[in-house]
Amino acid sequence: MLFFTLKKDRLPEFLDAVDKRYKLIVPEQKGEKTYTFRQYTEFSKVSLEFIRTIIPPKKLIFPPVEKLFSVDKECRIDASHEDEQFSVIFGLHPCDLHGIEILDKAFSYGGRDTSYWRRRDKVGFIGLSCLPDKYCLCKSMHTDFIESVYDIFLYTLDDVYMVSVRTALGDDMLRLSPGLFNKPTKEEILEYKERIQIRDSMFTRIMDTTNLADLLTLEYKNDIWEEYSKRCLFCGSCVMVCPTCQCFDVYDSPDVIAGNSCRIRRWDACMRKDYALVTGGHNFRGTRPERFRFRYLHKETGFGEMHGKASCTGCGRCSETCPAGIDMVEVVRRIRE
Amino acid sequence: MGKPKAGFYSLTSCSGDILEITNLGEDILKLFDLVEVVHLNVAMPSTGKDPDIAFVEGAVTSMEDEEFLKALRKKVKQLVGIGTCACTGGVIARGPEDRRNWLTDVYPESGAGFDITFPRPLKDIVTVDFSIPGCPIEKKYLLHCLGYLLKGVLPEVPAYSVCMECKMKGNECLLRYRSSACLGPVTKAGCGARQPSLGRPCDGCFGFYDDANKESLIEIFREMGLSEDEIKKRFDLFLERGL
Ligand code: SF4
Ligand code: SF4
Ligand code: SF4
Ligand code: SF4
Numbered sequence: 027m028l029f030f031t032l033k034k035d036r037l038p039e040f041l042d043a044v045d046k047r048y049k050l051i052v053p054e055q056k057g058e059k060t061y062t063f064r065q066y067t068e069f070s071k072v073s074l075e076f077i078r079t080i081i082p083p084k085k086l087i088f089p090p091v092e093k094l095f096s097v098d099k100e101c102r103i104d105a106s107h108e109d110e111q112f113s114v115i116f117g118l119h120p121c122d123l124h125g126i127e128i129l130d131k132a133f134s135y136g137g138r139d140t141s142y143w144r145r146r147d148k149v150g151f152i153g154l155s156c157l158p159d160k161y162c163l164c165k166s167m168h169t170d171f172i173e174s175v176y177d178i179f180l181y182t183l184d185d186v187y188m189v190s191v192r193t194a195l196g197d198d199m200l201r202l203s204p205g206l207f208n209k210p211t212k213e214e215i216l217e218y219k220e221r222i223q224i225r226d227s228m229f230t231r232i233m234d235t236t237n238l239a240d241l242l243t244l245e246y247k248n249d250i251w252e253e254y255s256k257r258c259l260f261c262g263s264c265v266m267v268c269p270t271c272q273c274f275d276v277y278d279s280p281d282v283i284a285g286n287s288c289r290i291r292r293w294d295a296c297m298r299k300d301y302a303l304v305t306g307g308h309n310f311r312g313t314r315p316e317r318f319r320f321r322y323l324h325k326e327t328g329f330g331e332m333h334g335k336a337s338c339t340g341c342g343r344c345s346e347t348c349p350a351g352i353d354m355v356e357v358v359r360r361i362r363e
Numbered sequence: 364m365g366k367p368k369a370g371f372y373s374l375t376s377c378s379g380d381i382l383e384i385t386n387l388g389e390d391i392l393k394l395f396d397l398v399e400v401v402h403l404n405v406a407m408p409s410t411g412k413d414p415d416i417a418f419v420e421g422a423v424t425s426m427e428d429e430e431f432l433k434a435l436r437k438k439v440k441q442l443v444g445i446g447t448c449a450c451t452g453g454v455i456a457r458g459p460e461d462r463r464n465w466l467t468d469v470y471p472e473s474g475a476g477f478d479i480t481f482p483r484p485l486k487d488i489v490t491v492d493f494s495i496p497g498c499p500i501e502k503k504y505l506l507h508c509l510g511y512l513l514k515g516v517l518p519e520v521p522a523y524s525v526c527m528e529c530k531m532k533g534n535e536c537l538l539r540y541r542s543s544a545c546l547g548p549v550t551k552a553g554c555g556a557r558q559p560s561l562g563r564p565c566d567g568c569f570g571f572y573d574d575a576n577k578e579s580l581i582e583i584f585r586e587m588g589l590s591e592d593e594i595k596k597r598f599d600l601f602l603e604r605g606l
Contacts, residue, residue, distance in 0.1 A: 280510030
């Protein structure tokens with residue numbers, strides 16, 4: 027890891043240089059209070075203050091709907107894909123970088139998922155520090171810092187960014203605009219230390235995650251699952267916006283216009299009624315409380331059993347998005363009672 | 364074996380669904396490649412031939428509609444309802460059961476003699492093989508279903524809420540951020556979240572989705588300050604009659 031500083035007013039130059047070389051994706055404002063990752067057009071549109079985008083950057087690597095291959099009338103299989111340009115995503119906060127790390131694990135389990143890795147191998151990340159809002163839970167999930175995944179990470183200080191360069195790709199990016207980067211001064215290092223202290227003290231929402239996986243398992247029969255399942259709309263929004271939800275459905279779709287048939291994969295959600303329906307008609311989670319509970323169990327327990335950490339990054343999207351106002355922190359607090 | 368013969372028919376409707384088919388643009392040529400179109404209301408004179416597969420829009424609102432539909436059913440292998448009117452009765456099935464006085468109010472002389480019944484969905488009269496909802500139908504969804512139907516297979520249709528499509532599109536939630544009474548959480552997907560994508564709340568024209576939690580959404584609307592009457596009107600527009 028190498029550290030540099032970048033004057034804040036030189037960031038546009040740096041991003042322009044990255045954009046010239048790679049396909050640059052940046053966070054932009056969408057609605058009054060919402061943000062989205064889009065292809066870079068000009069610096070003035072880039073949001074540096076956003077907390078979370080509606081959909082996490084996973085959409086760029088694991089798109090909501092994708093064609094895996096097609097078969098024509100002569101039974102010829104076409105699994106070719108447009109050779110995608112190498113892209114660099116700017117502005118990922120630690121939670122979203124942790125989200126990528128978790129997807130990497132999920133899509134490597136039992137073999138590399140070719141469709142995921144085809145894109146993943148051609149993307150770089152420039153992280154950006156953030157200050158928490160009322161939904162941020164990363165501190166509780168131990169994802170408020172990231173030491174992997176990113177190529178470059180920018181910590182916002184008063185006049186400069188403290189720039190951490192982690193990979194060879196990060197180094198390549200730096201070299202695109204030589205002269206913009208300096209060695210950090212003693213004062214800047216001091217400011218960096220102060221900043222991380224301040225940020226740490228800003229978390230207003232804490233979720234006690236001590237032995238959470240155990241507790242959720244022990245409280246399998248708790249009445250709150252039934253209670254919340256009356257409120258939950260089973261709309262699936264929480265799953266769609268989650269940076270680590272990785273479930274998909276695969277189906278074949280005849281395309282009457284192209285004259286072929288396509289195998290499609292599309293995001294799926296365990297909130298859905300026939301998600302766990304199998305041939306023969308048995309549904310492993312036929313009731314709503316079972317479906318409501320399962321998301322919590324998978325986030326906090328199931329993934330951990332396989333990979334050694336919970337698959338919630340604490341990004342706060344599910345709580346912010348839920349039209350029924352269901353909030354993970356409250357659910358977990360109730361479980362602890 | 365020749366191409367399957369397909370007919371597109373209208374009962375009582377605004378013709379919105381057939382118009383969507385004529386709006387297919389260049390793709391309509393593909394449709395003519397794929398099937399022999401024997402009847403396409405509004406767009407071409409009928410060939411008079413009987414179809415193998417019939418697509419019917421509109422609700423049944425007269426004895427004449429009813430008899431036509433029954434006769435059509437006897438001729439075809441597959442009968443597919445297109446548009447919400449065909450599937451549930453649609454907007455024209457809102458309001459009072461008895462509409463006789465409307466007729467005599469509007470046509471004092473001849474009104475009483477008109478042949479009308481309360482608007483009913485196709486399934487109340489005949490066996491319907493498949494229903495394609497939408498007010499009007501979505502072109503993409505129609506073509507998607509057509510691919511399966513022409514192979515004699517039931518179409519794969521998304522068994523989830525409009526919210527899931529809405530989120531896959533990356534939209535800002537209208538219910539959450541703009542306190543708009545969106546029916547997306549209880550409505551069947553398939554339209555690609557057309558209205559929410561344009562900043563308008565979903566009106567529910569595809570009908571309730573399988574696992575819709577209507578009670579909870581009503582409670583959420585109440586908390587948002589909607590009156591009981593406003594809530595009723597929202598659900599009445601399309602959803603209440605059910606697919
Ligand atoms: S977003 Fe909320 S209402 Fe919708 S499925 Fe998730 S918890 Fe339930
Ligand atoms: S099982 Fe549910 S919570 Fe877990 S990744 Fe799949 S959709 Fe998300
Ligand atoms: S479960 Fe919620 S808070 Fe955790 S990563 Fe998913 S969307 Fe973010
Ligand atoms: S705008 Fe409507 S359809 Fe979209 S997520 Fe919100 S409630 Fe669901």
